[in-house]
Amino acid sequence: MFEHDDDALNRMIDRLREPVEMDPRLDARVMARVASRGFRARAALVWEWLRRPRAVAISPIAGLGLAAAAALLVWALPAHSPQTVTPPAADVTPVQFVVVAPGAESVSLVGDFNDWDARLTPMRADRDGRLWTVTIPLPAGRHRYAFLVNGARWLADPSAPRAPDDFGTPSSVVTVGG
Amino acid sequence: MTTVHRVASLALAATLLVTGVARAQDPRLLHRLDSTTLAAVGALLDSARTAELPVEPLVQRALEGAAKHAEPDRIVAAVRRLAGELGVARDALGRESSPAELDAGASALRAAVRPEDLTLLRQRRTQSLTVALAALTDLVVGGVPPDSAAAAVLALAARARDDQIADFRRAVERDIALGATPAAAAAVRVDATLHEVTNAAANPNTPRKP
Numbered sequence: 225m226f227e228h229d230d231d232a233l234n235r236m237i238d239r240l241r242e243p244v245e246m247d248p249r250l251d252a253r254v255m256a257r258v259a260s261r262g263f264r265a266r267a268a269l270v271w272e273w274l275r276r277p278r279a280v281a282i283s284p285i286a287g288l289g290l291a292a293a294a295a296l297l298v299w300a301l302p303a304h305s306p307q308t309v310t311p312p313a314a315d316v317t318p319v320q321f322v323v324v325a326p327g328a329e330s331v332s333l334v335g336d337f338n339d340w341d342a343r344l345t346p347m348r349a350d351r352d353g354r355l356w357t358v359t360i361p362l363p364a365g366r367h368r369y370a371f372l373v374n375g376a377r378w379l380a381d382p383s384a385p386r387a388p389d390d391f392g393t394p395s396s397v398v399t400v401g402g
Numbered sequence: 403m404t405t406v407h408r409v410a411s412l413a414l415a416a417t418l419l420v421t422g423v424a425r426a427q428d429p430r431l432l433h434r435l436d437s438t439t440l441a442a443v444g445a446l447l448d449s450a451r452t453a454e455l456p457v458e459p460l461v462q463r464a465l466e467g468a469a470k471h472a473e474p475d476r477i478v479a480a481v482r483r484l485a486g487e488l489g490v491a492r493d494a495l496g497r498e499s500s501p502a503e504l505d506a507g508a509s510a511l512r513a514a515v516r517p518e519d520l521t522l523l524r525q526r527r528t529q530s531l532t533v534a535l536a537a538l539t540d541l542v543v544g545g546v547p548p549d550s551a552a553a554a555v556l557a558l559a560a561r562a563r564d565d566q567i568a569d570f571r572r573a574v575e576r577d578i579a580l581g582a583t584p585a586a587a588a589a590v591r592v593d594a595t596l597h598e599v600t601n602a603a604a605n606p607n608t609p610r611k612p
Contacts, residue, residue, distance in 0.1 A: 336466070339465050366535075368462070385539075385544065388543075390466075
């Protein structure tokens with residue numbers, strides 16, 4: 225009885241140990257089915273993973289660090305104010321600025337249209353290095369500006385009205401209609 | 403309240419405090435002004451916001467001072483003075499005035515134009531006042547007596563377009579450069595411009611000057 229059962233069992237084991245002949249296209253079919261589940265199915269899995277509540281342990285010092293990092297991030301990001309938004313192209317007018325500065329190594333146009341930052345609007349010299357020009361789009365309004373020669377000498381625009389001087393250096397104004 | 407809760411509350415309060423202070427300042431000023439000047443200018447900006455005055459011209463004046471390496475006291479004084487002028491301009495031009503109009507009005511006041519003339523200009527002109535105020539200011543800065551300049555621009559205000567007012571200002575400046583007295587140049591040119599405005603109204607198909 226037992227030997228007979230053992231024989232049967234061994235045969236079954238041997239049978240099970242025989243390599244299975246698999247359809248060579250099985251892998252391709254499985255991958256095709258996985259792909260057919262599509263983006264929505266995978267997104268649902270991700271969403272489910274994100275929604276599942278978890279207990280997060282954090283030390284007080286790490287909490288303070290995260291708060292400080294968040295504060296630094298907000299501090300470093302520029303504030304969004306309606307007055308700092310770049311106006312749409314339809315509301316601006318190209319304005320050419322020209323100044324004679326023979327022998328200058330660099331000339332910048334600096335004004336309230338570029339936050340008085342001398343790095344932002346460098347002017348280009350003609351072949352002789354005498355006439356420096358730049359054309360920029362300006363929104364409607366009255367704009368104060370000046371030319372900065374060689375990063376040190378401020379010049380008013382001789383062809384434009386002078387602006388009232390608050391700082392002991394000359395500035396000019398240009399008015400763009402609107 | 404547990405220690406964790408206390409620490410968390412402290413962290414939250416610190417975050418709100420730091421972000422609140424950062425938001426009260428204009429970020430463009432943070433790296434351009436020293437801390438003392440920044441605090442003083444920040445207080446002026448806050449006052450301007452409370453008074454519903456445009457803040458951008460004040461920020462730009464502070465940035466101009468920083469770019470020109472002006473003394474801190476001078477920067478604060480310039481911003482304070484401009485804030486006062488913007489307030490007077492708003493009173494004269496009305497609360498519905500645009501920031502550009504208030505900025506131009508403040509410049510006109512600085513040039514010694516009377517607030518009453520700004521109010522008259524608002525009453526006479528339905529279009530934006532920015533170009534008219536700028537022309538008025540430039541005429542006075544160019545030597546035309548404030549009363550004469552105001553009379554000329556007020557005469558044009560009701561009917562002249564912005565480009566006609568700008569042309570008028572340029573013509574006066576040319577005449578002055580050629581030797582005319584500023585008051586005479588303004589008087590002559592305002593008559594010519596009024597004539598042109600009348601003709602343009604009578605013959606609307608006449609092409610404009612380029």
